[in-house]
Amino acid sequence: MEPVSTSAAVVAPVAEAVQAGVGFGHFIAQSDAVGKTLLAVLVLMSVASWALILIKGLTQLIRQRRSGQFLNFFWNARSLDEVSAEIQTHGARDPFGHLAAHAIHAQAHHARYGAAKLQEAGTSQEFVTRTIKKVLDEETTRLENGLTTLATIGATAPFVGLFGTVWGVYHALLAIGMSGAGTLDKVAGPVGEALIMTGIGLAVAIPAVMAYNAISRSNRVLNARLDAFAFELLTFLSTGSTLASGQAVRPAEAAADVRPLRAAHT
Template structure:
């Protein structure tokens, strides 16, 4: 009779066939890839947020767009907001110098800047979403891979028990309990991936909303030379009149 204390993860791996070991290897690869993505995207998000905050503070305290352009030329575009600003200002200068010389530059300066802003926003959204598909795939499939390993292990355990002709509890519970290890490993791989995916998705959604709002402000600066609504606020402060009901038709 085999001692009970030999049962466990090591015994389960030693008794597994090629299919069981392959499934375990797949789960290990999934875990390594997901944790690498979590670490990489987490560090990238921290650096990006710090640089974005620093650039926005400089942008809103700058005296002119020329100062912003000089800052970008000196330190480079290292975050989504400076990247958007650099391309938008370059589009404005390019259209003012060369005009609509190509189909890609067709339309007014306003149209060209708008297309440039939309293109940069799409690029930043694509960059933010990179790696999320892998995390979602790991979170969705890892439990099923582990369940497959459990079913496969239970099948072989029951076949071995049937061939031995002994159906006592110690002969059944041990191998079946070992097979459940694969389900536990699958869940351990999936849970961090799902949590990280949800966290990164929310962070990207917040950053995208901030970037859209900044793009609107930047477009107004480049095309109107002032913040949106600034002219209306100045005229309203100069002369504020009470609203009157519309005159009824005669």
């Protein structure tokens, strides 16, 4: 009979707490301005992170599809003039098309006007190399947009929730001390409500961290492909052949060309 009485003694406070309306709504109703402000901050963080996750995810899917289509067209084109005409007709809608359009335009511009400005100084190959480096930097910057926000949310949301929990526990203990009722049923409810803030902070942070890691990896893969394509494109513009054709530039020249391109990403 004693285990039954012990079980009843444990269940009774829980039943009383449920009847008293202990829960998330009760916690919000009893929170002060600081607690509600922290909750609002977490809600804004969650909305911002999910908006970035959806936007970046959809953008990456579209970018990958368009990049695949352009690369398939580029390497099956019969000449750079055909590539240039395609870009002028449909525009550069992906990073590879953007890179090819600027590189082709830079070569044509330097061949027509020469080094008319300081930024155009040097040979045609040097000018094209600088143009490719500039485009690679622009694409890297575009890919990294929003990642700082995701990283900040993932790193700070748990601490915001923890601060809300500490603040809620502090006020709950003050209220319990003033009432003079320190029994388990009086302490468990308010303290349990305060722990909700930690849970909310983790719920906000975990998707942001996972999305940040996934997007960062996808960006690294795309940057590596862009770097390889930039080297191929520069070689093709310089010699009129791909690396696989056996008519590439000499090894010393190739190393000199690709070194500044890769240095832009280190």
